[in-house]
Amino acid sequence: MKDLINELIKISKEAGKEILDVYSSYISVEYKEDKSPLTEADKRSHQVITDSLEKISSYPVLSEEGKDIPYNERKNWEYFWMIDPLDGTKEFIKRNGEFTVNIALIHKNRPVLGVVYAPAIDTLYYGGKDIGAYKINNNETADLNSIKPSEEYPKRITVVASKSHLNEETKEFIKMLENFYENVETTSIGSSLKICLLAEKKADIYPRIAPTMEWDTAAAHAVLNAAGGRIIRYEKIQNLQDLKDLPEIEYNKENLLNPHFVAIRSDVF
Structure with missing residues (x-):
């Protein structure tokens, strides 16, 4: 390997x-x-x-x-x-x-x-x-x-938000996070670097409630998994802990469009 x-x-x-x-x-x-x-x-x-x-x-x-x-x-x-x-x-x-x-x-x-x-x-x-x-x-x-999360977690979390896909449902998800954390900050970067930010614990959660294709996420998904994080299928939830029970997205589906997802770094809950 x-x-x-x-x-x-x-x-x-x-x-x-x-x-x-x-x-x-x-x-x-x-x-x-x-x-x-x-x-x-x-x-x-x-x-x-x-x-x-x-x-x-x-x-x-x-x-x-x-x-x-x-x-x-x-x-x-x-x-x-x-x-x-x-x-x-x-x-x-x-x-x-x-x-x-x-x-x-x-x-x-x-x-x-x-x-x-x-x-x-x-x-x-x-x-x-x-x-x-x-x-x-x-x-x-x-x-x-070997990288540790910010010492300010969980008082402060960082959400990665897409510059061009910050729709109403994504805003609602970020607002929901504010019910669980004292301080929610957002950051943005292009391409699959968003997921890599989670792998190196510079951010905590990346909600992608907008279209992506399988090739957009696969490589960074492997890196995030290897760093202990996950990319899970998005569903509307009331309790943040419910995310833990949702399945990871999969590849080589008949339709190569990804479902909406939430990427999380390791030990985010």
Whole structure:
């Protein structure tokens, strides 16, 4: 597993180089049928990742580009790669640095290995079953399981809120939290870095009561699981403790749209 992680780190950084090459020049934007943006960086990163994964394993690859693979074919996959070559294309176009390369290994509908690389800030998160969760920044590796939550928890909790999807139901959820905690603060960051904030205990809860696709979350989900956190299916609740009994989201469903979810760091309750 360690050798595989090293390969994934190498691949994600090679994809990141392609992204930054486009990032430093003129960014030409196309729009897909769903009106979401697509850039040359998406395409170049995707090519690097798929070509490289073919060299290290025989597992199939699932991404937005392969979303039309029939469910009858992929439902029998025991292992497969779930990738997002450029998560946060809108952030990339805005040039705010909050975009990532996401590579996850899925086993029986669960993410068991994940790498999330933010090339603009040269920060990488990785984690998986039985290996733990780590962050590499400035060539220094930090064990995310050794990081303690803020000393102010539970008097103060930090909620990660999406900049572009702060809808009324999300606001209601945050308001509900105010019934349980003395001080609820919010923070925001782009792409799957939101989930990584939970893995390194810089935030406590991330409610996503808005659409996401499986490739948006899979890699960071693996990192969060390895750090002791969870991504659970969202349901309207009256008591915060009820979240503990809700199931985690799964992957390779017939419909690749994620259910609404709440991501929580380890020991948040």
